[in-house]
Amino acid sequence: MPEDAQGQLVRGVHNLLINCAACQKGETVLIIYETEKDGYYDPELAHEVARVAADLGFKPELYGVPLSKAATGVRPDLAARIEQVDCAVFLARLGDQIRFHSKTCDTTQVMSYALDHEMLASSFGGASYLAFIELKALIDTAVAKARNIHVTCFINKKRRTTLTLERWSIWEPAHFASSHLWWVSARRILT
Structure with missing residues (x-):
């Protein structure tokens, strides 16, 4: 029997938070999302992720940011918020723009490239992150040799x-x- 749309989304959020970010149930997860409807990300995705995260036993918090075409860093109020949580998940282009900057805290920070519900709930979104890490190691070894x-x-x-x-x-x-x-x-x- 095929998995329903809600089950696929749950699988994608589980993969994102547990397999990729290594979050533990009970931890606080800050979901940073684009507030503008014409941004890269669907703003509704953050609310769906927060709902599923709560169902999975996490403490989700939402933090909206405007679409940024060329961010050079994180605003001080957001940086302070990231320091106070266990994990920060970027559903915003901002995360991609700052991912090569030095981190100012030990909070796990994850950049998701799933732009909407359909992408996160897809077979790719639910494919084991850990399997992709193993595949990357095999490819790296083959390329090196x-x-x-x-x-x-x-x-x-x-x-x-x-x-x-x-x-x-x-x-x-x-x-x-x-x-x-x-x-x-x-x-x-x-x-």
Whole structure:
């Protein structure tokens, strides 16, 4: 029997909070969301996540932020709020813009790229985050050991793009951070 829409959303929120953020039941989760209807994220998603999080045993809190096209940091009031909770989940572009900035506290902070209910409740949203971590480790290992890598993406039946990576040894590795370079070439092939 197929899982209903609510069950799929519960699976996506569980994956986000437990598998990805490693939150424990009873912890306070701050859900930071875009307040504007024309933002990147559907503002209703935050309310749905908060409802499901409460049902799963978390203490969700909502914090609305305006859509930011070029944030350079977190407002002091939001930074203080993040410090007071166990976990902060960004359902806002702000999280993506500041993710490479140094963190000012030990609070777990997660950036979700699920823009709406459908994305979080999709099979991808519910696919185990831990399985993706294992898959990434396997790919990293394969790439590190490979001499050549060829990636082909089919655009449609008649067109594809191929990316070829070839490892080249460097004669004087002291001049570079690594003793190898990857030579990258991309070409579009019409068949």
